[in-house]
Amino acid sequence: MIPRKKLKGLVAATITPMTPDGKINLPVIRQYVDYLVNEQNVKNVFVNGTTGEGLSLSIQERKQLAEEWMCQGKDKLDHVIIHVGALNLPECQELARHAAAIGAGGIAVIAPFFFKPTNKDELVAFLQKVASEAPEVPFYYYHIPPLTGVKIRVEELLDGIKAQIPTFQGVKFSDTDLLDLAQCINKNETGDFEFLYGVDEQLLAALAVGANGAVGSTYNYLGRQTNLMLQAFAKPDFALAQQYQLLTGEFLNFVIKLGFGVAQTKAVMTFVSGIPMGPPRLPLVDASNEFIVKAKAKLDSIVWPNGDCS
Numbered sequence: 460m461i462p463r464k465k466l467k468g469l470v471a472a473t474i475t476p477m478t479p480d481g482k483i484n485l486p487v488i489r490q491y492v493d494y495l496v497n498e499q500n501v502k503n504v505f506v507n508g509t510t511g512e513g514l515s516l517s518i519q520e521r522k523q524l525a526e527e528w529m530c531q532g533k534d535k536l537d538h539v540i541i542h543v544g545a546l547n548l549p550e551c552q553e554l555a556r557h558a559a560a561i562g563a564g565g566i567a568v569i570a571p572f573f574f575k576p577t578n579k580d581e582l583v584a585f586l587q588k589v590a591s592e593a594p595e596v597p598f599y600y601y602h603i604p605p606l607t608g609v610k611i612r613v614e615e616l617l618d619g620i621k622a623q624i625p626t627f628q629g630v631k632f633s634d635t636d637l638l639d640l641a642q643c644i645n646k647n648e649t650g651d652f653e654f655l656y657g658v659d660e661q662l663l664a665a666l667a668v669g670a671n672g673a674v675g676s677t678y679n680y681l682g683r684q685t686n687l688m689l690q691a692f693a694k695p696d697f698a699l700a701q702q703y704q705l706l707t708g709e710f711l712n713f714v715i716k717l718g719f720g721v722a723q724t725k726a727v728m729t730f731v732s733g734i735p736m737g738p739p740r741l742p743l744v745d746a747s748n749e750f751i752v753k754a755k756a757k758l759d760s761i762v763w764p765n766g767d768c769s
């Protein structure tokens with residue numbers, strides 16, 4: 460495998476821009492890349508994940524999106540990780556081969572969640588069959604039990620993983636079980652693996668137990684503020700880091716009470732960035748106007764420590 464720059468800091472879980480009639484809006488990706496890099500200081504992306512509605516897209520659409528992010532991100536982005544998980548092995552393998560062929564910086568795989576693996580060995584066997592299709596590409600397990608219902612603890616999965624998946628690079632950890640995350644970090648004695656946290660509203664707690672970075676939806680539009688939180692944490696200025704986390708938490712707590720998911724993320728990103736993200740794909744439905752008005756007013760009302768506006 461070619462030596463690579465270690466992935467740390469923020470990774471935007473990309474949104475899939477769509478036209479009003481529900482097609483993928485590929486031409487918008489160029490502007491999207493520039494926005495992330497120049498306005499949010501975010502240079503890593505995670506494509507076709509939850510926020511990207513990856514599981515609601517056809518294989519062809521997922522390939523097109525992956526290609527566009529690779530192409531537009533060339534010389535601008537540091538890492539492009541492609542999520543290649545699906546409900547069946549052949550599609551995962553096809554997407555993994557495709558990601559390798561286009562030079563992706565990493566691939567990630569969610570646990571299949573219709574017929575679910577019931578223990579660590581079944582899960583690792585599935586992941587291994589996907590990873591081996593891209594033998595030169597760093598591999599991440601995408602742990603998101605609230606959506607998959609697969610609750611196999613990651614610390615268990617790590618035991619002997621490198622022998623079975625030589626490309627294993629780390630975990631995108633989208634769960635609130637910080638004890639499991641801490642145990643993973645404890646096992647990562649040589650520091651070879653990366654643990655990227657995926658619950659944005661409690662990233663600071665994950666950093667405190669040793670997460671290397673974060674993948675999330677809010678880094679599309681709160682990347683700049685969250686980067687300042689990371690800087691404060693590294694300094695260390697914990698009081699300042701805490702202020703940032705409390706403020707992003709205040710916004711998320713507000714929108715979660717209104718009903719917050721991928722459709723609402725698309726709406727927030729559209730009004731913050733000015734880039735049209737379009738509607739979500741069914742079964743998700745558009746955010747309501749009431750949501751948009753209230754979410755915008757809330758975000759505008761937040762006074763960030765740097766005196767910045769969102």
Ligand SMILES: CC(=O)N[C@@H]([C@@H](O)[C@H](O)[C@H](O)CO)[C@@H](O)CC(=O)C(=O)O
Pocket residue numbers: 472473505508509510511605606633657658659660674675676677711
């Ligand atoms: C369930 C969910 O969508 N979680 C988000 C978070 O970024 C989430 O939107 C945020 O913490 C707000 O709750 C990410 O973990 C998902 C993600 O990274 C992805 O799109 O693959």
